[in-house]
Amino acid sequence: MTATTEGLTGLERRKAETRREIIEAAFTCFAEQGYHATGIADIAARIGIGHGTFYRYFENKRDIVEHVITDLIDRIVAALGAENAPDAVSTLEEYRAQTARIGTALAQIFSEDPRVASLLLSAAGIDDAMRERMLDLFATTTPLTAAYLEHGVRLGYLRADLDVEPTAQAINGMILGSVLAGMRDPAPAQQERLSAAIRAVMYDGIAAR
Amino acid sequence: MTATTEGLTGLERRKAETRREIIEAAFTCFAEQGYHATGIADIAARIGIGHGTFYRYFENKRDIVEHVITDLIDRIVAALGAENAPDAVSTLEEYRAQTARIGTALAQIFSEDPRVASLLLSAAGIDDAMRERMLDLFATTTPLTAAYLEHGVRLGYLRADLDVEPTAQAINGMILGSVLAGMRDPAPAQQERLSAAIRAVMYDGIAAR
Amino acid sequence: MTATTEGLTGLERRKAETRREIIEAAFTCFAEQGYHATGIADIAARIGIGHGTFYRYFENKRDIVEHVITDLIDRIVAALGAENAPDAVSTLEEYRAQTARIGTALAQIFSEDPRVASLLLSAAGIDDAMRERMLDLFATTTPLTAAYLEHGVRLGYLRADLDVEPTAQAINGMILGSVLAGMRDPAPAQQERLSAAIRAVMYDGIAAR
Amino acid sequence: MTATTEGLTGLERRKAETRREIIEAAFTCFAEQGYHATGIADIAARIGIGHGTFYRYFENKRDIVEHVITDLIDRIVAALGAENAPDAVSTLEEYRAQTARIGTALAQIFSEDPRVASLLLSAAGIDDAMRERMLDLFATTTPLTAAYLEHGVRLGYLRADLDVEPTAQAINGMILGSVLAGMRDPAPAQQERLSAAIRAVMYDGIAAR
DNA sequence: CATGAATGAGAATTCATTCAT
DNA sequence: AATGAATGAATTCTCATTCAT
The missing domain is CATH 1.10.10.60 (Homeodomain-like)
Structure with a gap:
């Protein structure tokens, strides 16, 4: 119980x-x-x-969609929260591993239930308030990611000159993009390639050394 | 005339x-x-x-929204196309500059007319066909970006081991994210910070060296 | 109940x-x-x-008119069916009486409810399908009348050389005509005169002997 | 000219x-x-x-349909008028021939232009006034036919006891029926059989002698 | 005179919401 | 508490008619 x-x-x-x-x-x-x-x-x-x-x-139709969305967001946040412990990471290696775990958790949520992405994608079209809500949702993830970055900078395994908040936004953008890509091609192999590419960009950039 | x-x-x-x-x-x-x-x-x-x-x-309501969206996409593509010439770039420096220009062009489109982002954001909620269309739009940008990367790899100023296509997706995800961020905080200063952060991630990654 | x-x-x-x-x-x-x-x-x-x-x-407007018409036709057919038993007739006298009864039944239906003729008359203008339906309705009555004639020819109280089917059509034409006439002049006296004239034509023709 | x-x-x-x-x-x-x-x-x-x-x-849509119908009726009346001369007939034989000619003329009108029957059939559904008009049209033909009958009675080749007006209605009903029948089966052979049957009923009735 | 762009009255239909049973 | 019958506001779309060009 x-x-x-x-x-x-x-x-x-x-x-x-x-x-x-x-x-x-x-x-x-x-x-x-x-x-x-x-x-x-x-x-x-x-x-x-x-x-x-x-x-x-x-109460009415609006009420139910509110609950559905809230419920969904809670589920996502919960799933992420389980992996979410910036302080537990102290080396770049651990961070990379942590990033991979979060990526996997997210992939899980979206691929095990295709309704999730579908709903989120169309939610912004419901009305003004819901559009705001969706933007808020995306914005909410920024400090989450930022906390990791901050921690990494403090511990020295991330660049000292990182502009933490916008960098967090950039990273979350990549994640968002992978969600959308997953809607068109949900093949795990593609998902994995994309996930790897995101991490490659994150850690090493694309420039030749 | x-x-x-x-x-x-x-x-x-x-x-x-x-x-x-x-x-x-x-x-x-x-x-x-x-x-x-x-x-x-x-x-x-x-x-x-x-x-x-x-x-x-x-014809009907559906017809007009179709035209509105098509029109909008055309405008965006045209704006990007003006900056679009992968072959004209032959060094990393030039590429960075090119990226900056594209970012600026995009920022222009979205910030000079707030309706653009609003409409695109809610378009996916219109109906199934339009959702597909929006996903297609995002997918269409991948080969565009990929062409740049391909060119860079061939000329040696980008990493030889880049998995081009998913990397292009990742980059476009960051752009998408910056569009969303711009909707909540359209301040040019923020936009610029984000744009810089994206380029920083792209070229150098976030890891300390 | x-x-x-x-x-x-x-x-x-x-x-x-x-x-x-x-x-x-x-x-x-x-x-x-x-x-x-x-x-x-x-x-x-x-x-x-x-x-x-x-x-x-x-379902919609078409649906209701369909039901109204079907209902109406059912009522008419039921009323006629009550009088409908070709086999029960074995002499010309009986046939004349039967004809009179059917005429009375029809007159009843059409005169007791003026809407009946009104609706049937305008139904053909509803749409193509309904026009077809009305023509079908008229066509359906032919074999009904023909059965009577056939029976009479077999039993010998009707002319042996009757071309049964078209003759049935001709007779039904007279009935149709009397319905139309009844719409303009619903006076029972007129109806009765017409009914008698129809029977006179049917049995004896108009030629002097 | x-x-x-x-x-x-x-x-x-x-x-x-x-x-x-x-x-x-x-x-x-x-x-x-x-x-x-x-x-x-x-x-x-x-x-x-x-x-x-x-x-x-x-003037308007109603105006044109009025003209179309009027035109059509004029054409029909004209066609019938050409054969219409009750006084020119003085024996039953001549009358039969005359009837046959009228039948042929009518058949001509309706079979050479299928639009005629189509339009008349649906006209009653246009509106109240037009329904009245159609009923009037049918009523108008009664005195026409009645004139023939009257003439025949006076000259003695038709039954002396004919109730002229309703008998005329009955005959016109048969003609109306043949028009409807012709819409469903425009084959000339069928038309001819029906026409013959109508004349047989008219002159000799259906009873065995 | 011919034209067809503009108009808006009007009709069918849908569906969220209420409320009597 | 559950139900679904009833409701009418709201929306899309059509087309006869007018009138400026």
Whole structure:
């Protein structure tokens, strides 16, 4: 019994479960058909509830997509957080390994569930607020990456003259690009080549020595 | 008198002008409110024509967005094409300069017209076909960048062991990231810092030497 | 409790009732104003439902007119079928009586509900498919009448040299004509005179003996 | 030079010609696609004039269909009128021959131009006024046929006890039926069989003697 | 006179949301 | 609490008609 269901009556547990099912169904629908092409009825039908019931769990269509996105972001952040410990790294070698692990974790998330990329890609088209939200999401990752860089600079295994924040943005851009590339060609071999190329650029640049 | 209006009667010129005005208006509407929140009536009202008139110029709502996007992409490609000559570069120095110029050109496009990024960002949410189109657009840029890298490898000023294609993708990812970053913080100073960071990563990597 | 409502819940009964009300209302509207001049809103307003509700019962405007027409034809065929038993007739006298009964039944249908003729008359103008349908309807009646004639020829109370099928068509033509005549002058006396004249022509011809 | 064009200037003649072309084109369009599915633009395009020009010749869409129908009816009446001379007939034999000639003339009109039946059939669906007009048309033919019958009764070659008017209606009904039948099966052989059957019914009835 | 660009009234249809059962 | 019947705001698109060129 997890923390969230602890102390709940059977009914409350059941409600929480339905709530989760709705989020799941909505996730799938939004990813497959897009937000606007998805009707509340589609979501409800997918899990076999009446579409009126939907409104007992969520305020409206906007509310559900908000939850779906939030949920998704939480999952991604959690997955990254598991690998996320800038302080645990103290040499370039360890950093490289850490980078590889993060790359793998991300690849996992996106390739094991194609809905993830689909949804994120189309989310910006939902409305102004959601577009802002997506930009925020991308922006949020900057300090995360920046923390690693900062740590590396402090410990001396990264260039002393790194302009940390924009460099973090650049790196995250590469990751974003790899996500998009993965949508068109999800072959693991390609993913791996791209991942390796990103690390090569990161550590050594492209210039001949 | 430009090539496109040469030999046209006054009426034909007027029609072409209206057509352009509609595309412009639609561009603005889509960028500001998003595709789905924009009605044909909004577009027509913006330039003071009846909404029936719209349908004399474009088949339907889908048709206009197609034209808006195509137009936009053409403009971007044209802007990049002006700087696009891999063969004209023969040393790393020249290449760095070339990269800087391309970065500047891109920055120009995106910062001088905030609608550009807005529209591109939300375009993927219009429908499946458009999402595909956006992914294609990103994919199209890969061989462009790859051509530069290829040339550099051949001439020896870029690493001999570059895995050209995925490296090109990685670089384009950084550019994409800088576009997104520019949407949140369009300050030229930030843009410039990011642009510099990208070039730094590209050429020298982040590792201390 | 009729067979069609047996075993239905109150709600199902209510739905079936609404469905019927819509068909009725559409029937009236189409007959009064014609198919093209009738809007879905007119039909809905006539029975005091929202026009969106209409679409819960019928696919679209074409769907409802299809049902209205089918319904109408079914009613006519049922009314005729009640009198329809070629084999039950074995003398000319009986045949004359039978003919009179059928004529009366038809007159009943058309005169008790003026919408019937109105709708049938204008139905051919709805679209190509419906025109075909109306021609089919008329064609369908030929074998029906032909069966009577055939039977009479076999039993010897009708001319041995009758060209059965076209003769049946001719007779049905007279019936059709009487329907049209009834639309302009629905007076029962006129109807009766016409009916008698038809029978006179049928049995004795117009030539002096 | 016919009476209608006599004394006209070249311009007036040209206008009259265009007017006629428009009626012809409208006739074809209405017959092929039906009144409602036909746009003014379709009519204009068919004869290669601008659709604005249409309005220099006819008030509006309703106006043109009125003219098309009137024109058509005039043509039919004219064709029938050529054979129409009740007084010229003085024996049953002559009457039979006359009937046959009229039948042939009608068959000619309807089979040589399939648009005729198409248009008449769908005309009733145009609007209330036109439906009335079609009913009027059918009613108009009654006195025409009745005149023949009257004449025949007076001269003694038709039954003395004929109820002339409704009998005329009955006969016209058969003719109407044959027109409809001809739409589904325009084969001349079928037409001829039907025509013969109508005459057989008319003169001798269907009863065995 | 001919033209076709512009117009907007009007119609069909969809779907998020409400609420009685 | 669950349901789905009802609703109407909103949107797309058509086409007869007008009128400036």
